[in-house]
Amino acid sequence: MFNILYALAWIITLLPLRVLYILSDIGYPIVYYLIRYRRAVVRRNLEKSFPDKTKKELRKTERRFYRFFCDLFIETIYEINISEAEIKRRFAFVNIEGLLKEHAKGKGILVMTAHYGNWEWGVNFPLFVSEKINACQIYKELSNKKFDKFIYNLRSKFGGINVEKRNLLRTMIKLQSDADKGIYFMISDQTPAAQKIHHWTQFLHQDTPALTGTEQLARKFDYAVFYAETKCIKRGYYQCEMIPLEMESAKTAEFEITEKYMKMLQKTIEAKPQYWLWSHKRWKYTRS
Incomplete structure (x- = not known):
């Protein structure tokens, strides 16, 4: 089938x-x-x-x-048949100079993204840089092997590297000694598993459990963190701006990076709420 x-x-x-x-x-x-x-x-x-x-x-x-x-x-x-030229025209990355400057210093980069706009087209980031880089998209392996292969191929079509989330830490440690420590794109607006909730925040007027994995990695390795703010320009056209979120992660207080991200994401959603994934059961857990 x-x-x-x-x-x-x-x-x-x-x-x-x-x-x-x-x-x-x-x-x-x-x-x-x-x-x-x-x-x-x-x-x-x-x-x-x-x-x-x-x-x-x-x-x-x-x-x-x-x-x-x-x-x-x-x-x-x-995306199955979209060309490099067309996807680059339809999903454009802007203001990436700051990110590339940090990368050129030999610093690892974490990019916090969200289920906003067409997040799948964001895998075309390697098309906007002149040199080959370790642009890693973090994903969770799907149980259906054929569908998993289909999504895997789509996400690596434009030069991105798919890293299964269970292998993320291993990959980061492996690249620590390289000049290119990697740029990691992390979808960070999901709901953590009940046993992995470490932080609650106010998000969109509600008590919300927040994923803290990106922050933990940023502080551990002292990676620079950027927020990928996607805007829907018109039907089928998007623009993603790389906004500096934290350049000295090791010096931040616990949950500081997570709070900054959640506030920035809320601002994005409130501007044009129709482009966020509202069908996700984001608030299935309560503090009690």
Whole structure:
């Protein structure tokens, strides 16, 4: 079944993206009104995150999210046949000079990203640097081997290195003696496992358990930390700015980097909330 679906997706993605968006437009009312995919989760998350918004405003954001969610699905499979020139035009990295300057000093870099905008297209970062670098994308291996291979190939298509999260520390230690210690892209807005919750913060008006792994690694190895702020310019076009978050991680207090990240992410989400992944059960744990 997977091979059939992949062959179908491969053929479909030979079409221009503007044509494929027609499928997204058709899929939106099906996903939102008929299937109602995780609509209760999305609605609850929005209502708790924006208590000052009216019901009308919340429903408008909800519908915009589902429209974008359908676009995101189409854009992800479109990556099968997208060219380097097109993805570089559609997902542009800006203000990366500061990051490259730290990298040139021989310093390791951690980039804190999020499920905002099209995070899958962000794997094209190596196309924006003139030299070959260890640009590592951290991922979790999927249980379905064929689907895992499919995602693995998509994420390494433009020169990025996939590092399974269980091998992250081993990889970082291995590169410690190299001039290129690596640039690691860490999706940091997920919910930690219940037994691994070490820090709670106020995020979008709610008590929220925060992932602290990125901070722990940054402080341990004294890596520079950047925040990848993605903006959706228009349909199918994104811009990602590398914003310095902390250059001297070893000198920071515990949870300081995590708090900075959560505040920056909240600001990004509040500006255009429809582009964050609201269908994720982000607040399934409480302090109690």
